[in-house]
Amino acid sequence: MTRIRHNDYGVLRPPAPGSWHPRLTVSVVIPAYDCQQALERTVASLAHQTYPAELVEVVVADDGSEPPIELTGARVVRVTRGWGRGAARQTGLLAATGDVVHWLDADMVLAEDHLEAHMRWHHLIDYAAVIGDTRFVESLDEEGEQTPYTRKTLESTRMLKDAASNAYLLHTGASTSVRADLLRAAGGVDARLNMAEDTELGYRLAQAGAVFIPDPLARARHVGPSTVMLREKDVHRHNWSFLGDLIPDLRWLRNHPRRNWLVPYxxxxxxxxxxxxxxxxxxxxxxxxxxxxxxxxxxxxxxxxxxxxxxxxxxxxxxxxxxxxxxxxxxxxxxxxxxxxxxxxxxxxxxxxxxxxxxxxxxxxxxxxxxxxxxxxxxxxxxxxxxxxxxxxxxxxxxxxxxxxxxxxxxxxxxxxxxxxxxxxxxxxxxxxxxxxxxGDAAKWRGVAAERATELAAARAEVARLTAEVDRLSAAPVPPAGGNGPLNSLIRHLRSAG
The missing domain is CATH 3.90.550.10 (Spore Coat Polysaccharide Biosynthesis Protein SpsA; Chain A)
Structure with missing residues (x-):
């Protein structure tokens, strides 16, 4: 298995869709709540995938819909402990049997080779978190576009190859996939969270060693805007109240000088x-x-x-x-x-x-x-x-x-x-x-003292260097005042400094 440095997955050479023979099974897990019609459309697009049907199972986690969701072509499991997207995803994960878990929103329409595009990476390494290319549309006759945040992040990081430790920030539940073993090693989904559970899971996958791979061939359309697109400020106000406790990397959420946090840095x-x-x-x-x-x-x-x-x-x-x-x-x-x-x-x-x-x-x-x-x-x-x-x-x-x-x-x-x-x-x-x-001194002032001590050591080293230079130049005859004005001035300056 290839060893990848940081998040630079460019060393991998995935096969072109249609040119290889899959062997891994995949569980497509869809959390759902009162969305029967949209869900039927999503499951229908899964029925036309190029990835072998015998290697695919579809698990819908019904988070208390009334009436309960009924579907042909999917196994429906009811959320019995807790509620919300985190509880639904974790319920679906516990029911999944595939080698790979593929998260999918309930209002997605997939290109026919969407699953195949994802799965080719998982056949190369077993620590990939693959991120689909999700475009937001109002109707199915549109091509749609990525969110500005996604587009800017991909452009500025060479498709996450240069994203270093922050690549997980693009991990979303709309269309991502990861090996089930790695997912469980990371601790599964936090069932307490009803929002941002995908970002928090992405962070823990990163700590478990995952490489995050955005695949432009894993095309999908999200019908309708996301909650973030509709109410961005409200979403951030809600999510930032708890993400600071759970994701130490978000340093700007931890600007209080004295607080203790659930997960230490x-x-x-x-x-x-x-x-x-x-x-x-x-x-x-x-x-x-x-x-x-x-x-x-x-x-x-x-x-x-x-x-x-x-x-x-x-x-x-x-x-x-x-x-x-x-x-x-x-x-x-x-x-x-x-x-x-x-x-x-x-x-x-x-x-x-x-x-x-x-x-x-x-x-x-x-x-x-x-x-x-x-x-x-x-x-x-x-x-x-x-x-x-x-x-x-x-x-x-x-x-x-x-x-x-x-x-x-x-x-x-x-x-x-x-x-x-x-x-x-x-x-x-x-x-x-x-x-x-x-x-005595507070930690802040002890830190300042430590910095000043470092600066003093550097200053002493510079004085030693200048002293050595003075000694070297002093050993040479001083040129006449008119013979080399700048050099003569430099020597006099160094001697006076010494």
Missing amino acids: VRVVVAATTYEQTRATVDSALAGTLTDAAVTIVGPWGKLTGERRSSLDDPLLDLRLVHNLYAHEQRVEFAESTPVSVAPAPFSVSVPTGWVLGADTLTTLVRLAEQDTLGLVSAVLSEGADGIEVARLERTAAFSRAALFHGQADELVDEMFGSIWVSGQEYGFAPAEEAEPLT
């Missing part, structure tokens, strides 16, 4: 050792300028039972003290083992216990990773006879995609996303016994 992973060292590391992670961070402390927490014990001589005293300290801190969770993935958080940072993060450490590490959409940043903390100690920032999407292949994870991540080594000291890491205390 960065999850720091620390192993529980002594009370003092664990506290030093965890507290520093919680006190940085990137407040959108949470911590997982790994330890044998199941051993902390409630039987009588010596309060001061308990063999598990340090473990118990750590648990006492953070039991009611909402940004800290306890785990028995290191998590395989921190999804849906987009980044994890693992820090050896006893090392302290600077005020700006998380901010600058993430900024570095985002510059080139790196999958791994390794910060060297110390080096000795036993090897090196390293703190690691890992991009969740990169390691999820690497897990789809056989091989060493770091090497696969480097190939598909890129990786880099940096100095831990340069990024603010320090041993706990050498770190500045957290009390």
Whole structure:
């Protein structure tokens, strides 16, 4: 299976429709509510697809229609838990049996090779999220056009090949398809959501390693305008009230300086050792300028039972003290083992216990990773006879995609996303016994101080460079005043500066 770097699927060569032999099954899942007539038209267009009929099933998730939907050519399942588009999509997913799940709106009319265009990509890789070319029309005699947002995004990103980590923003429920295994690995559809459930699902698919592929040959017409087209401001007002909690990548929705969010932007992973060292590391992670961070402390927490014990001589005293300290801190969770993935958080940072993060450490590490959409940043903390100690920032999407292949994870991540080594000291890491205390200045001002310290180091380096230049020029004879005016002036300037 081909390994794709970032979202550049251009290395794939899908066969032309009609020139290949399909083998994968597909479940077309359509959420529906009181739309019998439109749905009949959509299912009728599915009956004329070039993709082999024996490989296709159509599942309609009826979200409480009255009278209930009845259809020939589709299996109708009723939504019995919850209501809305998220609940309907998840109900349809649970009923689907195909290798691939193809989401479809109930008011779509498909070109005859629509399914085939989608499915040819899934035969090439098993981590594709294919996005159909949906045109909005008022009547079936129109060709229609894409939404301005879709058109602008595709034009500015080379059809999402250059979209990096934001390609999921075009994932919609109107016409997208993904392998069922990847969909379930991402957690399925959030049944609580009645709007924006497709965008939120797209984000989690990205964290699961998906590549998003818009296919202009997967043509379809959406009869009538979308809700966004009719009431864009109202839709945004509604959706932005909860998407900030669920999609950390939408940084502009997280502009509050103190709030905690359901899904953190960065999850720091620390192993529980002594009370003092664990506290030093965890507290520093919680006190940085990137407040959108949470911590997982790994330890044998199941051993902390409630039987009588010596309060001061308990063999598990340090473990118990750590648990006492953070039991009611909402940004800290306890785990028995290191998590395989921190999804849906987009980044994890693992820090050896006893090392302290600077005020700006998380901010600058993430900024570095985002510059080139790196999958791994390794910060060297110390080096000795036993090897090196390293703190690691890992991009969740990169390691999820690497897990789809056989091989060493770091090497696969480097190939598909890129990786880099940096100095831990340069990024603010320090041993706990050498770190500045957290009390006093707010994190913001500690961050400013860290920036000023970096600027001072750069200024000192520049002074050293100029001093060396002065020494070099001083060793040479000074030309006569009239012999080389500009050079003579430069030397006098450097000497006076020194």
